Amino acid sequence: MAAFLGLVGIWTVVDSAGLDPGFSDQVVAPAAFGFVIGSSLVVLAVLLAVATARGDRAEGEAGEDVDLSSSTDWRTLAGLAGVLGATVVLIDWLGWAIVGALLFAGAATVLGNRHWVRNLAIGAVLSVTSWYGFYVGLGIPIPAGVLDGIL
Amino acid sequence: MTVVVGWTPDARGHAALVRAIAEAQVHDERLLVVNASSGTAPVDDRFAGVADVSQVRALLDSLGVDGEVRQTVVRDVGDALLDIAEEVDASMLVIGIRHRSPVGKLLMGSTAQRILLDARCPVLAVKA
Amino acid sequence: MDALLTGLSMALTPENLLYAVIGVLLGTAVGVLPGIGPAMTVALLLPVTYNVSPSAALIMFAGIYYGGMYGGSTTSILLNTPGESSSVITALEGNKMAKTGRAAQALATAAIGSFVAGTIGTILLVAVAPTVADWVVVLGAPSYFALMLLALVAVTSVLGSSKLRGFISLALGLAIGLVGTSTGQARLTLDNPLLADGIDIVVVAVAIFAVGEALWVAAHLRRRPLEIIPVGRPWMDRRDWRRSWAPWLRGTAFGFPFGALPAGGAELPTFLSYITERRLAGEHRAEFGKGAIEGVAGPEAANNASAAGTLVPLLAIGLPTTATAAVILAAMQSYGLQPGPQLFEAEPELVWTLLASLFVANTLLLVINLPLAPLWAKLLRIPRPYLYAGILFFAVLGAYSVNFQRFDVLLLCLFGALGFAMRRFGLPVLPLIVGVILGPRLEEQLTQALQLSQGDVSALWSEPVAVIVYVVIAVLLLGPLVLRLVPGRQGPERLEDEVEELEEEVRS
Numbered sequence: 137m138a139a140f141l142g143l144v145g146i147w148t149v150v151d152s153a154g155l156d157p158g159f160s161d162q163v164v165a166p167a168a169f170g171f172v173i174g175s176s177l178v179v180l181a182v183l184l185a186v187a188t189a190r191g192d193r194a195e196g197e198a199g200e201d202v203d204l205s206s207s208t209d210w211r212t213l214a215g216l217a218g219v220l221g222a223t224v225v226l227i228d229w230l231g232w233a234i235v236g237a238l239l240f241a242g243a244a245t246v247l248g249n250r251h252w253v254r255n256l257a258i259g260a261v262l263s264v265t266s267w268y269g270f271y272v273g274l275g276i277p278i279p280a281g282v283l284d285g286i287l
Numbered sequence: 288m289t290v291v292v293g294w295t296p297d298a299r300g301h302a303a304l305v306r307a308i309a310e311a312q313v314h315d316e317r318l319l320v321v322n323a324s325s326g327t328a329p330v331d332d333r334f335a336g337v338a339d340v341s342q343v344r345a346l347l348d349s350l351g352v353d354g355e356v357r358q359t360v361v362r363d364v365g366d367a368l369l370d371i372a373e374e375v376d377a378s379m380l381v382i383g384i385r386h387r388s389p390v391g392k393l394l395m396g397s398t399a400q401r402i403l404l405d406a407r408c409p410v411l412a413v414k415a
Numbered sequence: 416m417d418a419l420l421t422g423l424s425m426a427l428t429p430e431n432l433l434y435a436v437i438g439v440l441l442g443t444a445v446g447v448l449p450g451i452g453p454a455m456t457v458a459l460l461l462p463v464t465y466n467v468s469p470s471a472a473l474i475m476f477a478g479i480y481y482g483g484m485y486g487g488s489t490t491s492i493l494l495n496t497p498g499e500s501s502s503v504i505t506a507l508e509g510n511k512m513a514k515t516g517r518a519a520q521a522l523a524t525a526a527i528g529s530f531v532a533g534t535i536g537t538i539l540l541v542a543v544a545p546t547v548a549d550w551v552v553v554l555g556a557p558s559y560f561a562l563m564l565l566a567l568v569a570v571t572s573v574l575g576s577s578k579l580r581g582f583i584s585l586a587l588g589l590a591i592g593l594v595g596t597s598t599g600q601a602r603l604t605l606d607n608p609l610l611a612d613g614i615d616i617v618v619v620a621v622a623i624f625a626v627g628e629a630l631w632v633a634a635h636l637r638r639r640p641l642e643i644i645p646v647g648r649p650w651m652d653r654r655d656w657r658r659s660w661a662p663w664l665r666g667t668a669f670g671f672p673f674g675a676l677p678a679g680g681a682e683l684p685t686f687l688s689y690i691t692e693r694r695l696a697g698e699h700r701a702e703f704g705k706g707a708i709e710g711v712a713g714p715e716a717a718n719n720a721s722a723a724g725t726l727v728p729l730l731a732i733g734l735p736t737t738a739t740a741a742v743i744l745a746a747m748q749s750y751g752l753q754p755g756p757q758l759f760e761a762e763p764e765l766v767w768t769l770l771a772s773l774f775v776a777n778t779l780l781l782v783i784n785l786p787l788a789p790l791w792a793k794l795l796r797i798p799r800p801y802l803y804a805g806i807l808f809f810a811v812l813g814a815y816s817v818n819f820q821r822f823d824v825l826l827l828c829l830f831g832a833l834g835f836a837m838r839r840f841g842l843p844v845l846p847l848i849v850g851v852i853l854g855p856r857l858e859e860q861l862t863q864a865l866q867l868s869q870g871d872v873s874a875l876w877s878e879p880v881a882v883i884v885y886v887v888i889a890v891l892l893l894g895p896l897v898l899r900l901v902p903g904r905q906g907p908e909r910l911e912d913e914v915e916e917l918e919e920e921v922r923s
Contacts, residue, residue: 173589180583208634240808247800274466330795331640
């Protein structure tokens with residue numbers, strides 16, 4: 137985590153350093169905020185590294201539905217990441233109505249519900265309803281993808 | 288040998304339990320009462336509370352049945368029952384069933400059907 | 416007063432009333448459901464701001480905020496799973512009451528107490544907010560700059576257990592706020608034209624609150640079903656009323672001011688209310704720890720009064736102090752509304768409609784929730800896979816509907832991963848979201864202040880208000896350090912310890 141913060145910080149500083157000094161009427165140079173934030177990120181990263189080295193362990197966030205005594209369930213996480221990744225890849229091509237249904241069914245299945253027929257049915261109902269809801273109710277035409285002309 | 292019964296704190300579970308007790312008494316066998324939940328919902332009515340469980344224990348004791356109540360949280364209730372039946376080398380598996388329409392079964396699936404098809408021991412299906 | 420009456424007539428139009436009902440129902444539902452909070456819900460609903468009128472959307476969001484506070488107490492009492500820290504205290508006595516067969520009374524005192532506190536809180540809000548706005552509106556850019564800095568520091572350092580992690584989260588948020596070309600040059604855009612307009616706050620909010628949370632819960636799902644205490648319709652007898660009314664009022668007195676402070680939150684006032692009630696309990700003192708109704712009435716009132724208090728800095732100054740307030744602020748920004756003192760002058764109708772609708776929402780909560788409590792408990796039977804799959808579904812829908820670009824969905828996933836990592840490493844999410852929202856405005860105010868003074872930095876402390884605010888910031892930052900150095904004077908920390916002890920007691 138500390139390494140990640142340090143990287144973001146350094147990147148912010150480097151990016152700011154690459155900026156022009158700004159127009160003459162700009163009293164606050166565009167780089168100024170970048171420098172301040174970037175360098176404080178680096179400092180905080182170092183502090184965090186020191187604190188961790190001195191035995192300060194992060195506590196995971198507790199919640200109503202969270203059981204911290206169990207270890208992280210990486211299989212479920214990987215599955216969800218896969219589903220989300222597929223969504224990113226497919227959304228422009230297949231359109232919301234199909235991808236949304238797949239997203240819901242995939243996520244529900246990964247999360248432990250094995251009735252994939254039922255999951256797909258609910259997903260399809262949700263995605264088509266939301267598509268029409270946005271189109272008719274909110275006036276937002278979500279691209280239909282391959283179903284263009286059918287919906 | 289052991290009779291295994293899938294029990295839930297409702298009418299269906301009770302019917303199965305009563306029948307299983309009778310079977311255990313007739314054949315003079317042990318009785319293993321299994322109450323399983325997939326734990327997917329924050330609250331599951333079919334997962335017995337402390338009061339229900341102690342009621343069943345009292346019932347077993349009063350009838351003089353050598354029995355045990357086991358509660359588990361598993362990914363799949365049907366698989367869990369089958370695994371436990373195999374683990375204790377059950378002589379019989381007793382389950383409660385209810386009526387389902389064909390469409391309902393397609394959408395909801397059927398735990399009872401999978402148990403009937405996959406069990407290695409005789410299965411007694413009791414209708415509430 | 417006239418303004419309020421006009422607002423009330425606006426709030427009671429069928430359309431606005433409908434949105435209030437939707438908001439209250441949704442809010443209560445998500446408050447009851449574990450794993451979903453009002454902040455996440457408002458974030459997921461941000462897309463409606465593209466087409467629904469500002470007043471209707473804000474009315475709905477306010478309803479969700481109030482409803483969420485109420486719904487949380489229902490689960491605390493019936494299930495003993497306090498989700499937000501504000502309902503930890505309610506669970507303490509409330510669940511004990513429920514276990515001894517007094518669930519109906521616990522729910523009733525929570526509901527009526529919430530109504531009383533919410534109504535008084537809203538009256539105070541109506542009285543205080545315009546005054547504060549009048550007072551703030553004359554301030555110049557230097558004072559604004561200082562106030563925003565104060566909000567950032569307060570949100571970061573007063574809440575949460577680790578200040579270091581709070582500031583890390585804040586810095587990350589400010590860095591996200593940098594992305595874009597608002598200053599005329601591209602910052603942190605990786606030369607990607609899609610990032611030139613900055614990162615849409617909708618995407619960040621949805622990712623952090625919804626995707627991050629869903630992933631975090633998925634990784635640590637509680638599996639064993641909880642035992643719910645069956646409940647009928649909530650009711651109280653005369654004795655319960657007599658024991659409840661004073662705690663309600665005292666709880667309100669604790670809750671509102673703490674909510675209105677920049678470092679508000681509901682945790683401290685609920686706790687203070689609890690120990691006060693325990694001290695004043697007299698003959699009922701022995702009941703504390705076994706289910707004393709005073710221990711539910713007071714903290715619940717404090718909880719809801721603080722929600723009303725939170726709206727003071729949000730509406731009058733434009734400073735969010737809770738996660739939900741931050742997302743509501745994001746919604747206002749996406750309407751092009753500038754929250755803060757100007758809002759009262761520029762959009763009086765909107766502000767007064769919103770304020771009036773808070774009274775409506777409060778009444779609706781009482782009317783709807785008293786009879787519906789058993790129904791809400793049924794919501795807990797929804798299987799979690801559907802719940803969290805649904806959250807991801809609406810999160811992606813929300814992000815995609817911003818521009819219909821897959822890039823936004825990709826960003827959503829990346830920030831969702833960040834949200835997950837933050838929960839994993841104990842970084843609070845509130846400072847990040849506040850940083851993203853206030854960062855660019857902070858820069859704007861600084862630019863304005865320095866433009867007027869033509870680059871003279873001393874202009875920043877040229878206004879008396881600014882100086883006072885800087886002193887407060889210094890006290891906030893250095894105070895704990897000084898207190899630690901002085902032996903025997905560890906007030907705040909002891910209080911924190913005690914809160915933690917109580918929390919532990921509840922969870923065990």
